[in-house]
Amino acid sequence: MQETRAATPGGAGRLPHGYHLDAHSHPDGQLVYAAAGVLATTTEDGTWVAPANRVTWTPPGFEHAHRFYGDTDARLLPIPADECRALLPRPGVFAVSPLVREALLALTGDHGRTPDAERRLRAVLIDELVEAPEQSLHLPEPRDDRLLAVTELLHADPGRSATLAELGRAAGASERTLSRLFHTELGMSFQRWRTILRVHHAVRHLTEGRSVTGTAIACGWSNPSTFIEAFTAVVGQTPGRYQAELP
Numbered sequence: 001m002q003e004t005r006a007a008t009p010g011g012a013g014r015l016p017h018g019y020h021l022d023a024h025s026h027p028d029g030q031l032v033y034a035a036a037g038v039l040a041t042t043t044e045d046g047t048w049v050a051p052a053n054r055v056t057w058t059p060p061g062f063e064h065a066h067r068f069y070g071d072t073d074a075r076l077l078p079i080p081a082d083e084c085r086a087l088l089p090r091p092g093v094f095a096v097s098p099l100v101r102e103a104l105l106a107l108t109g110d111h112g113r114t115p116d117a118e119r120r121l122r123a124v125l126i127d128e129l130v131e132a133p134e135q136s137l138h139l140p141e142p143r144d145d146r147l148l149a150v151t152e153l154l155h156a157d158p159g160r161s162a163t164l165a166e167l168g169r170a171a172g173a174s175e176r177t178l179s180r181l182f183h184t185e186l187g188m189s190f191q192r193w194r195t196i197l198r199v200h201h202a203v204r205h206l207t208e209g210r211s212v213t214g215t216a217i218a219c220g221w222s223n224p225s226t227f228i229e230a231f232t233a234v235v236g237q238t239p240g241r242y243q244a245e246l247p
Contacts, residue, residue, distance in 0.1 A: 008030055009076050010030075012073070012075050014074070027061065029059050029078070030078055032058070036072060036246070037071060038069040038070055039056060039072070041065070042065045044141075045091070045141070049093075050137070051246075053096050054137075057087060059088065059091070083119075087130070088134075096132075103121055103125040139193070142186060146173040146181065149171035149173075150178060153167055158201045159218060199234045201219050202231055207246065212243070215227070
């Protein structure tokens with residue numbers, strides 16, 4: 001990667017599977033796009049996953065970490081703080097249209113544009129992102145110790161088929177208490193949270209070339225059809241279509 005600004009990295013580079021950037025922040029905003037591969041961005045509010053049809057956004061000063069899956073063509077684009085007002089004040093993930101993709105590739109490539117030309121192209125990109133639907137594969141993380149114990153068990157084995165009552169016994173909390181905490185602290189049901197966790201892992205498996213059936217089994221679905229239905233509901237396309245469209 002090359003430094004395009006003093007403190008906020010930008011540019012393009014190939015990163016190996018599992019490459020990790022520890023928690024950090026930047027004075028500018030930053031768009032990170034995996035033109036190939038998958039990017040996971042983690043903050044204190046949880047983890048966002050972005051395959052090649054999405055781009056992640058982190059506002060200025062927001063602490064975050066990155067992990068890359070697959071052989072990743074990583075594109076980092078700083079957005080100067082004074083150009084960030086139209087974008088979200090929190091991290092997010094947006095759909096990548098053909099125009100957004102080409103603008104990201106152009107701005108992170110070595111094309112010798114003048115600063116004014118780059119500023120104008122960034123303005124076009126920002127306008128497109130403001131209009132783009134937010135497509136957030138966001139997995140919120142808890143702060144309550146009882147809920148944290150349960151989610152850590154599932155992170156360690158996403159395919160685990162245990163019920164919430166069974167997980168509660170291991171964590172020392174009742175099913176009723178945990179169900180309430182999932183809704184009040186994470187804003188979703190236990191089943192929804194576990195589904196998104198499994199989809200996160202499924203995206204990584206598919207990116208690495210595992211079959212749809214193999215991915216379904218590895219991530220805890222009882223059969224491929226239920227996996228396809230859940231994946232499509234979260235990602236917006238079938239796992240087969242997602243895999244076929246990988247760069």
